[in-house]
Amino acid sequence: MTTQDIPLSAVGTPDHAQVDDRRPNHKMYEAALGLVVVTLGAAVYFMADGIDVAREGQSFGPRWWPTALAISMVVIGLILIVQAILSRITSDEPPITKSGGFALTASLALIGAYGFAWQYFDFRAVTVVLLAGLVTIAGGRGLKALVLFPVATTLILWAIFGLLLQVPL
Numbered sequence: 001m002t003t004q005d006i007p008l009s010a011v012g013t014p015d016h017a018q019v020d021d022r023r024p025n026h027k028m029y030e031a032a033l034g035l036v037v038v039t040l041g042a043a044v045y046f047m048a049d050g051i052d053v054a055r056e057g058q059s060f061g062p063r064w065w066p067t068a069l070a071i072s073m074v075v076i077g078l079i080l081i082v083q084a085i086l087s088r089i090t091s092d093e094p095p096i097t098k099s100g101g102f103a104l105t106a107s108l109a110l111i112g113a114y115g116f117a118w119q120y121f122d123f124r125a126v127t128v129v130l131l132a133g134l135v136t137i138a139g140g141r142g143l144k145a146l147v148l149f150p151v152a153t154t155l156i157l158w159a160i161f162g163l164l165l166q167v168p169l
Helices: 027-049 064-086 098-118 123-137 143-164
Strands: none
Touching (some): 027 064, 098 123, 123 143
């Protein structure tokens, strides 16, 4: 074996010191994502504050979980903003494709429609439709994926929350 047989990338750079040739994400893009997370967290916080409570002063009332999530969102969003300003952010993920963007948009629209429909129709009916739609968007085909999985999952959720925990669905 001669030096001509050795790949050029193996010469002169140890394995632990690989050159980072990934393109960094734009700082404004990363900061904008952080700002969106902070804004959503603040909105959730104020919406959680509007939840009616039977007794004031409870440490773990119905406001606790959404408030904790909102505060976490604000903190994580602020960390994202600081990270975007101070460091070079790179990603191993490929950029989003048109089909990926469509799948994301369709999934979010379906979840929004689910939240709306749940106010007017039974939990079991709209949940089966939601799960079947999400499986279809994700590429699932066949009887098991489009019928059995949504029905079984809905029945399990209904049994846990509706029957065992007595959560009004």
